[in-house]
Amino acid sequence: MKTKFTQKAIFYFFVLISIPAFTQNKIGRELILIDKDWRFSFGHLHDTKKDFGHAEGYFSYLTKTGFGDGPAAKDFDDRAWRKLDLPHDWAVEQPFSESASFSHGFKAAGKNFPEKSIGWYRKKITIPNEDLGKIISLKFDGVFRNSKVFFNGFYLGTEQSGYNGFEYDVTAYVNYGGENTIVVRADASMEEGWFYEGAGIYRHVYLQKTNPVRVVSNGTYVTSELKNNDASVTADVTIENKGNYKGSIEISQTIFNKENKQITAFSESIAAPEFYKTITHSSKLYVQNPLLWDIDSPNLYRLVTQIKQHGKIIDSYETPFGIRTIEFNAENGFFLNGKPLKLKGTNNHQDHAGIGTALPNEIQYYRIKKLKEMGSNAYRCSHHPPTPELLKACDELGMLVIDETRLMGINDYHLNDLKRMIERDRNHPSIFCWSVGNEEWNIEGGIVGERITNVMQDFAKSIDPTRPVTVGISSGFKSGISSVVEIMGYNYLGNGDIDAHRNQFKQQSGMGTEEGSTFATRGIYFTDDAKHYQSAYDKKPRPTFYSIEEGWKFYAERPYLAGVFFWTGFDYRGEPTPYGWPSVTSYFGMMDVCGFPKDNVFYLKSWWGKEPVLHLLPHWNWTGMEGKEIDVWAYSNCDEVELFLNKKSLGKKKMEQNGHLEWKVKYTPGTLEAIGYKNGKKIITEIKKTTGKAENVKLSLDKENILKGNVSVISVEVTDKNGLHIPTANDEINFSVKGGKILGVGNGDPTSLESDQFIDDISFSVITNFMEQKSESASVPKEMTNYDESKWTEAFKERDYKKQAPSYIYKGEFELKNNASANVVSFFYKKIGVETVVFVNGKKVEPSSEDPQKYILNTAILKEGKNTIHIAATPLQKVKDWDVMNTDPGIIQVSTPAASWKRKLFNGYAQIIIQKDENAKEVILSASAKDLRAVSLSVK
Incomplete structure (x- = not known):
């Protein structure tokens, strides 16, 4: 057998927690979580028109630098897109379909659903002038999958894997002191695994700012070797120079314990790497009587690596790690x-x-x-x-x-x-x-x-x-x-x-x-x-x-x-x-x-485990099975277990090591009780009772799993009048929340085709048959008038921008599949004129107060099927002959409010995941069901 691993080889260790999920401000290094406030929309796998015209340009992003088109363009209008926060999995939002992938849980996404296999994400960020001279990077923990990333219209690269983290340097493309646009196109049409993998930016994204001389990402490697009661810690650090600095730098390595107390330190002056080169520096530090990392006491230390230039700290990089040994032994295991x-x-x-x-x-x-x-x-x-x-x-x-x-x-x-x-x-x-x-x-x-x-x-x-x-x-x-x-x-x-x-x-x-x-x-x-x-x-x-x-x-x-x-x-x-x-x-x-x-x-x-365990199965609700034998099993680490039915002993049995116990019990409603013995003494009891009818909804936060942070997991069940959990319940529970939002619901039923999430549906209706006719008026009309139908011509076709009319009237059509009163229909106007008035089905509509180029359309003036839009506008003028003028009047967005959150119990249980708003003191979850007493739970 060819191997370098000997029977007694010992492996020593440490730990890097790559990136904490919060904004991290350090001297010379800033890592900013940018999960909030993204825009999202579906594109299309093969129809470029439905993919917002991406890659249709004469010069593509691969032929000329900075020629990202469609949503990849810096100034693409994404106002009509859905707002969301990351992490985001668009596959879980979809309904189930028998024609969808078996291995991906029959979710209606992926290659069989080209309209749900491409996802576009856009986010705008401001980078101040003070950052000029720093190295600015985008860091992604993972995107499923085949992602293309653009920054201000510049193509950064493609990452095929849905599981790798990756990073792009955007320093040269930054608009310092102004707005910058991040764009990600994820293509989840192809599966990497034979199991559910999700779709989209499902892990965190960060903006990183560093000095040109810096520790590279994942650039520390900490190993340790135990000798007697001390640990020798080797800290390797890889440093790169993305600037023109030439000279010496000082490398400082300091170890802190979990109480943030300095344990040991080492520093040394070395020559900085050359331009765009890297060097690896190794330091040796010693920790006396270290607290070892193990499964019961996961003790962690923290290595802080600092780079100094002329005595000033220009970079600081933290590496959490642990000290422990591992050994595989071919005779005696691990x-x-x-x-x-x-x-x-x-x-x-x-x-x-x-x-x-x-x-x-x-x-x-x-x-x-x-x-x-x-x-x-x-x-x-x-x-x-x-x-x-x-x-x-x-x-x-x-x-x-x-x-x-x-x-x-x-x-x-x-x-x-x-x-x-x-x-x-x-x-x-x-x-x-x-x-x-x-x-x-x-x-x-x-x-x-x-x-x-x-x-x-x-x-x-x-x-x-x-x-x-x-x-x-x-x-x-x-x-x-x-x-x-x-x-x-x-x-x-x-x-x-x-x-x-x-x-x-x-x-x-x-x-x-x-x-x-x-x-x-x-x-x-x-x-x-x-x-x-x-x-x-x-x-x-x-x-x-x-x-x-x-x-x-x-x-x-x-x-x-x-x-x-x-x-x-x-x-x-x-x-x-x-x-x-x-x-x-x-x-x-x-x-x-x-x-x-x-x-x-x-x-x-x-x-x-180490604690006494006694568990009986099954439950004891078997209406209609009276007098029939039920297999009753006991899982326990007790020496013996005695079983009782309605206080009558059914016998005591001795537990075999790594085994379980079984009884045949004729079903009678009542109480099934087991008592576990250790060294002849009763140490634990387990009871299964036949329950009454459901009367109450119960919400509970798992006391052993109360979460630090803003996200909590709530168990949902129903109980009888005595407060007993009903293991056969399948009631449908309705939920509402204040002070936060619901992230998802589930119940563990392998055959449940219920929705995992209830979110507003965003759909678009494009304006078609866009026509124009000239007007001799220097101002736009304030009221709708009748226009000569014979004068309509295709809008902007062969427009002579040096001889434009004083104003133009445009006409187009859009379709509404339904005109439900609960829908919010908005026209996101893209500027095709200086002064503009909009009419829909002959009625003048006013721009919204939040955005002068957004019009919220009253459903009373809309109709199911074909609708007509007129736009009266004075024309835009070209400044330079080569200016490209906008000819797209905009898009109609239809937002259909989500249904109320709900989920059926499955064999007695459901689960709901809630997230508290950042500024809320508490989040209150309410649950109700037909013929049951409702309940609310406050999580602070």
Whole structure:
């Protein structure tokens, strides 16, 4: 086996949290979050007219610098576009369609929907004159996908990946002291994965300002080595010079602890890099008696790197990091800080109920806390680099991470993606392993797979030698990648003989990178293929696959296996195996898409966690099943469990290690009670009661997951008169909010085709058949008159701008599909004259007070179908012969108010995500349902 990873190799570590999600002001460096106040509109995949005429110009943005056209042009009129804040996922906003992608959860977006596969984003920012001389950059954490970015009409570049962060230097294009325009065109027509990926700018965007001599982005690399009770910290920093400065600079490195107390410092004078060159400087610092990072005490330090020029600080760059050791041992598994640790992991995609992939930072913490509560200590990024905030949450909460690149290969497309991932993430103490591939069936078992793996893992080692490399393998564990990969990643023990492979490669460490793929519908305890129900009792999903219990027992009983990652921690959109339409989410999760636990959570919590656990399944609401046997299971880590039905004992049973207990119980309404014993003493009780009819709506903020920030997750349920949760409820709940907004709703139902979001619908109606006739009047008419129909000619056709009439009358038409009284119809006029009067269906309309070129049209003067617009205007005059005159009169915007927020409960639960307004003291969520007592919840 070709490998550089020895049996006792120890990896030392640290952490970079790439970019905090707030404005960061430092001496010489400013990082500004610019997520607020963007404009958005759909373009079109192949019809350039519907794509706002983009790339139709004689000179395109590729032929001549600065020739961005259509929405890419600096002065494009986007007033009629929708206003929104980032992160934004336009796919989750769409309805479901049977003709849409199975793997993307049947959302009506992507290549089968060309009118919903292109998204345009525009934002205007002001950059003051004082910034002249600084390096100005745009930083994107990720755009799905194939994004083109423009700045003031200048094309900056294309990023194909939907998962890479990227940065563009816009210094030369800035309008200092004035307005600047950022434009992004995202093309989500092609899928990168076989799972829901969202669409649009679904991660954060920043404006960065630095000195020309600066630390490059992701330019620090912090490693540490423990010796006795001290740590030797090596801080490498890459510095670039984007200016003409020649001379010396001083590099200062200072370490602070979590109390912000200085621990140690080092400084040195060096020669600055030459123009547009970089240098890497290495410093050695020492920390006495360091507090180590581990899963229970995720201690973090902070390295502050400063660059000084003539004694003045010109750049300051912060790198949070941790000190810890990791070791893979081919005989005894995984060690963290010298202590054995069984990896208890889950695989996860990045979407969440109601909000798709556009997760606020708070939801990253929410999800990691949910996994930690289950007893999980490890997270595999499946199957792409995550957003930086996910890794930040793992660092701060104590969750180990496998960080995975998207695609295997040896060319720049593949290796550059891998390099960017590692350089961005290598300072995170949570990351203990790089994954360079997953289930590449075409190459797994042959020489091509060996060659690619050898290149990729050696390439990874050249960037970060402190961590091992793995690949998830599923097509047998005999040859190819399995023979050469550093840490063997077994995907499903049913896919090959793991013990036989281990006996052949005894010096190769291994772990279960995927296991389970079991099916379960939360709260359902019988399989009904007609209804797309999968029983929540743990069972084999297929004859060659294994249950969660079987999988955990296999890995728990083998010391040489470092641990296992179950597929998956959360359900996700897409891959609704074993079904198709109308199932739209997976059935694999230990939790559903909201984070509500399925019963398997409690099996894992029993054997992964440290606290006493006792959980009974199923619920005890079985009207119509009286006298019939119900399978009752107990998940527990107690020595024994005794079961009672209406206070009558049904027997005490001894718990097998990593097992569960079962009883056959004839259903009688009432109380099912279990008592758990440890060393002969009662230590825990679990009760399931038959409930009464629903009477109350209940809202609750998870006390263990109260979020810091402006976003909160609220659980919704109904209770009977005694306050008991009703596990079979499916009432539809209506919501309203004050002091904030609702971001999304969900309920964990794999077959729910309800809306995830309720937003105003923005549509456009273009003005067609645009005609003109001359007027001899030097002023425009104040009232509508009758015009000679024989004098209308095509507007602006062959206009002689040196011999224009004193004024012109224009006529056009626009269509309204409906003229509902609730609609807001606006005409966004684009200037075609100096003095202008507008008439619609013969009635004069006045401009709005907020914008003299915006006209809000009263629905009383409008009609369904064809409408007529007249514009009387004195003409614009050319200043230079080559001036291009506007001939577009504008566009009609129809805004249809969103329906009220609502969601059905699914087996007793729904979830709503709310965001408090920045200046509000509290947000109040109200919920109501037919025949139920309404309720409100205040979150401060």
